[in-house]
Amino acid sequence: MKTSTTIARPTSVLRSLSFPVRGVAAVLLLAALVAGGCSSVNREPATARLPETPGAGTGTAGSSTAGSTGATTPERASGGLTEEEILAMPPGGGVSSEAIDPLTMDLADLNASGALRDVLFNFDSADLDGAARAILEANAAWLLRYPTVEILVEGHCDERGTVEYNLALGEERARSARDYLASLGVASDRMRTITYGKEFPLDPAHDEEAWRINRRAHLEIVAR
Amino acid sequence: MMLASLRRPLLALLAAAVLTAGFQAFSGTLPAWGASAPKTQAAGDWYLDITRPGAPVRIAIPDFRAAAPMGEAEPAAAVAMSDVIRDDISFAGVYRMLPPRFYRIAESGSAPGAIDYYQWESVGADILVEGVTDTGGDQLVVEVRLHAVRAQENVFARRYTAESGASRMLAHRIADDILLQAGNYQGVARTRIAFATNRRQERAKEIYLMDYDGHDQRPVTANGSLNLTPSWSPDGRALSYISYREGAPALYLAFLYQGRGEKLVGEHQSFTPAWSPDGQWIAFASNRDGQSEIYLAAADGSEVRRLTDHRAIDVAPTWAPNGRTLAFTSDRTGQPQIYAMDRDGLNLRRVSFEGMYNDSAAWSPSRSRSEIAYASRIERQPFDIVVHDFETRQTRQLTTGRGSNESPSWAPNGEHLVFTSNRTGGDQVFTMHRDGSNVRQLTRDGLNSTPRWGNPPADPP
Numbered sequence: 001m002k003t004s005t006t007i008a009r010p011t012s013v014l015r016s017l018s019f020p021v022r023g024v025a026a027v028l029l030l031a032a033l034v035a036g037g038c039s040s041v042n043r044e045p046a047t048a049r050l051p052e053t054p055g056a057g058t059g060t061a062g063s064s065t066a067g068s069t070g071a072t073t074p075e076r077a078s079g080g081l082t083e084e085e086i087l088a089m090p091p092g093g094g095v096s097s098e099a100i101d102p103l104t105m106d107l108a109d110l111n112a113s114g115a116l117r118d119v120l121f122n123f124d125s126a127d128l129d130g131a132a133r134a135i136l137e138a139n140a141a142w143l144l145r146y147p148t149v150e151i152l153v154e155g156h157c158d159e160r161g162t163v164e165y166n167l168a169l170g171e172e173r174a175r176s177a178r179d180y181l182a183s184l185g186v187a188s189d190r191m192r193t194i195t196y197g198k199e200f201p202l203d204p205a206h207d208e209e210a211w212r213i214n215r216r217a218h219l220e221i222v223a224r
Numbered sequence: 225m226m227l228a229s230l231r232r233p234l235l236a237l238l239a240a241a242v243l244t245a246g247f248q249a250f251s252g253t254l255p256a257w258g259a260s261a262p263k264t265q266a267a268g269d270w271y272l273d274i275t276r277p278g279a280p281v282r283i284a285i286p287d288f289r290a291a292a293p294m295g296e297a298e299p300a301a302a303v304a305m306s307d308v309i310r311d312d313i314s315f316a317g318v319y320r321m322l323p324p325r326f327y328r329i330a331e332s333g334s335a336p337g338a339i340d341y342y343q344w345e346s347v348g349a350d351i352l353v354e355g356v357t358d359t360g361g362d363q364l365v366v367e368v369r370l371h372a373v374r375a376q377e378n379v380f381a382r383r384y385t386a387e388s389g390a391s392r393m394l395a396h397r398i399a400d401d402i403l404l405q406a407g408n409y410q411g412v413a414r415t416r417i418a419f420a421t422n423r424r425q426e427r428a429k430e431i432y433l434m435d436y437d438g439h440d441q442r443p444v445t446a447n448g449s450l451n452l453t454p455s456w457s458p459d460g461r462a463l464s465y466i467s468y469r470e471g472a473p474a475l476y477l478a479f480l481y482q483g484r485g486e487k488l489v490g491e492h493q494s495f496t497p498a499w500s501p502d503g504q505w506i507a508f509a510s511n512r513d514g515q516s517e518i519y520l521a522a523a524d525g526s527e528v529r530r531l532t533d534h535r536a537i538d539v540a541p542t543w544a545p546n547g548r549t550l551a552f553t554s555d556r557t558g559q560p561q562i563y564a565m566d567r568d569g570l571n572l573r574r575v576s577f578e579g580m581y582n583d584s585a586a587w588s589p590s591r592s593r594s595e596i597a598y599a600s601r602i603e604r605q606p607f608d609i610v611v612h613d614f615e616t617r618q619t620r621q622l623t624t625g626r627g628s629n630e631s632p633s634w635a636p637n638g639e640h641l642v643f644t645s646n647r648t649g650g651d652q653v654f655t656m657h658r659d660g661s662n663v664r665q666l667t668r669d670g671l672n673s674t675p676r677w678g679n680p681p682a683d684p685p
Contacts, residue, residue: 124560124581162583162599162607162630163673164453164540165553165560167473167495168509168516172537175511194472195493199450200427 103146103224115142116151116219118202119177120212124161126172128180136177139219140184150190150223153178157198158211170195177217192222281350283319283406285310286327288355288366302357305366305395309353311437312399312413315664316639317657319407322349341376349373351406355398364388368398370405380405392439410637412436414680417633417642418444418454418463419653423670431465431478436635436655436677438666444478455497455506456678457523463678464488464497464506475508475525481684488525496540499523500547501589505567507531507541507550518552520567531569542596544587551575551585551596562598562612575612578602578619584631590638597622597632597641609643611658622660633676642666642675 102110116139119132128136143149155174157166174193182188203210287306290298314321326347334340344352352371357364363385370380382401386394396413403411415436420429424443431451434441445451450468457463461480466473475488475497488497492512499506506523509516518532518541532538536556543550544564551564562576562585576582579600588595594614599607602621606628612619623629627647634641639658644651653667653675 124555160606161581162560164496164631165537165555165581165583167452168511168537168539171493171511171516175514192472193493195495196450197452199429199452 103148107221107224110224111221116221118213118216118218119173121173121215121217123158123211123215124169126155126169126176128176132177133180136180137184140181140186143181143186143190144184146224147187147190148224149221151192152220152222153181153191153193154218154220155193155195156200156202156214156216156218158214159198159201159206160211161198163197166197167195170197173215173217177219280320281318281407282322282348283313283351283353284322284327284330284344284347284349285313285353286324286331288357291356291358298357298359301359301391302355305357305391305398306355308392308395309355309399309402312396312411313402315413315437315662316403316409316411317662318403318409319351322347339371339378341371341373344371344373353402359388362388364391364394366394366398368401370402392435396435412635412637412640412677415636415678416460416680417653417666417675417677418456418465419667419672419675420452420454420465421667421670421672423672429671429673431463433480434666438653438664441667444480453496453674454676455499456676457499458501458503458679459682460679461681461684464499466495466497475506475521481681489521489528494519498541498543498550500543501545502547507543509539509541509552518550518569531565531567533569540584542585542587545589545591549587551587553583553585562596576600576619579610580604581607586633586641588634588638589636590634593638595638597634599630599632599643609641609656609660622656622658631674635677636679640677642677644673644675 102113102115105113117135119128119135119139121127121132122129143151153174155170155172155177157170157173161169171193174195178188178191178193181191198214201210201214202216203213285306288302290302293299310321313319326349330340330343330347330349333343339352339354350373352373354369354371356367358367359365364387366384366386368380368382368384369378371377372379380401384394384398393414399413400411403409403413413436417434417436419432419434421432422429423432424430424446425448428448429450429452430446431444431454432441433444444454444463445465445467447467447469450466450473452466452473454463454465463478463480465476465478467476469476470487473493473495474490475494476485477488478485488506489508489510492510494508494510494512495516497506497508500523504523505520507518507520510519511517512519513530515535516537516539517530517534518538519528519530521528531550532552532554534554534556536554537560538552538554538556541550541552548567549564550567551562553560554563555561556563560581560583561574561579562582563572564575565572575585575596576598579602581601582598585596585598588597588611595611596614597609597611600610600619600621601607607630608621608623609629609632610619610621622641623643623645627645629643629645629647630651632641632643635655640655641658642653642655645654646652648665651671651673652665653672654663654665656663
């Protein structure tokens with residue numbers, strides 16, 4: 001399966017963090033996944049709040065002496081903890097986390113969280129291939145789990161078609177995605193469609209990779 | 225004999241003068257013939273009289289003179305007007321402009337204020353245009369005379385009056401009159417072009433207007449959303465376009481001289497409006513019944529009816545000048561191609577057979593030719609502008625090897641096209657002659673799309 005079919009908004013959030021923070025973020029993500037059992041990967045939104053947490057977490061761990069900051073705080077070295085207490089600490093250095101309910105996030109954060117993923121299309125086509133269906137199935141599962149969410153299905157095109165025809169093609173793509181979601185049980189009155197033709201490319205570059213990710217149906221959450 | 229053939233176009237002109245917009249025009253030094261002049265074949269006969277078979281007609285337009293200059297400003301303004309007129313006449317491409325260095329030779333041999341026809345004939349001029357400007361208060365008065373050099377005759381004289389701020393539009397009006405009188409040629413100097421541009425905000429497109437030569441670019445919409453695909457009313461006083469200002473794309477009208485707009489067709493999504501030649505109807509595409517289909521609505525938004533019924537995409541209608549036939553784009557064969565149908569949706573036939581992807585058809589408004597322009601992808605290249613001639617069934621390619629060229633629209637006389645091209649970088653608006661020559665770039669800011677060439681604004685009803 002092509003992993004490249006996602007518009008990786010969550011990973012781009014990770015990428016924008018400094019390197020050590022990124023490592024912690026990845027650990028936290030894993031922790032969140034384990035805590036949530038088989039919950040969907042779409043719990044990633046927690047990453048958006050990460051930068052505040054790492055200081056508190058690493059400070060309590062005995063292993064922090066690897067860095068110079070831990071060693072210069074003597075009261076923490078003695079710490080008041082017995083060896084037993086230190087050994088008894090849960091893995092993860094005492095960090096606990098809980099999944100953030102997506103519906104408590106504001107709309108912009110929720111849309112940026114990657115809860116719903118874009119569907120990509122071939123040139124001059126509104127047909128759904130296997131990868132597109134798989135993404136829509138994941139999107140449908142999420143939508144069925146949060147039945148109050150309403151979405152706007154946006155159809156977009158790459159720059160190689162004409163302005164006029166692309167307006168109609170974008171609408172076909174939006175409708176194609178919406179119809180498949182409906183066939184998976186998402187109520188039609190939760191979904192509206194709109195075409196933006198080739199007016200809003202995700203990537204403004206003029207190459208195959210840009211065109212590929214610009215031929216998309218984007219699911220924008222408009223109410224929750 | 226000669227005189228008789230000369231007077232006929234003048235009569236037609238005087239009749240036409242009553243109808244002209246914006247400026248008061250009087251007959252100049254010539255006697256005023258009856259107002260009930262027959263509307264004959266305009267200036268065609270006279271045109272034949274000055275034409276030498278096989279030779280281009282050469283026109284001389286020396287700088288206009290300021291009648292009583294108070295300082296530097298008036299002569300400069302007169303020269304500026306002459307520049308505009310020369311540019312308009314050159315754009316039309318029906319005359320060869322005599323190089324200005326010949327003007328001095330001819331003028332130096334003439335007595336001041338007099339026309340020496342022999343001098344002008346010796347430098348090769350067939351037609352001489354003479355102009356004198358005068359300013360009084362906030363009024364600008366221009367007297368123009370047109371001379372047939374070899375016939376040694378002043379065949380056209382007219383005095384124009386305008387507000388002093390309108391000198392450029394006045395010059396355009398004079399140029400169109402010269403073309404009509406001397407060549408029975410319908411000029412486009414007073415026409416304008418509407419287009420969509422993101423020059424103000426990157427993620428918005430507004431509808432803009434400009435003169436046909438790219439001057440005076442100014443916004444029509446300012447709502448910060450997407451506004452696309454304008455279409456002119458035939459009287460040049462209103463535009464129909466789509467706007468996302470309330471979310472989904474809907475049809476709107478903008479009345480240019482009344483400062484008002486209205487939403488025409490709201491529910492569902494609508495795209496690519498096209499105003500009919502008689503002004504009564506607007507054809508457009510909409511998804512109101514599922515797929516994108518072609519619809520027709522009365523110009524007030526009522527009487528919406530559906531013309532196409534196919535699972536494929538149908539979009540981008542354009543009207544034939546007879547108002548009874550429409551062309552549009554459909555991908556019913558798997559690729560976008562141009563089709564035509566009658567106004568009731570019957571008699572469907574395919575128009576384009578060459579190219580892998582054809583869209584944005586524009587039917588020529590010309591009454592003497594039967595042709596249609598569209599953007600065509602030939603092999604896997606970007607788009608080029610092509611013109612299909614219905615009579616010869618030939619398709620000719622007007623642009624080649626210079627960027628992607630899209631969204632053609634005809635000048636009202638069917639002699640020129642406006643289109644977009646990314647040949648200089650971002651999408652910009654260009655014009656060219658219908659044979660692909662005389663390419664001019666009109667815009668340089670932002671990304672620009674869907675230019676549409678309109679008629680000069682008619683007088684208010």
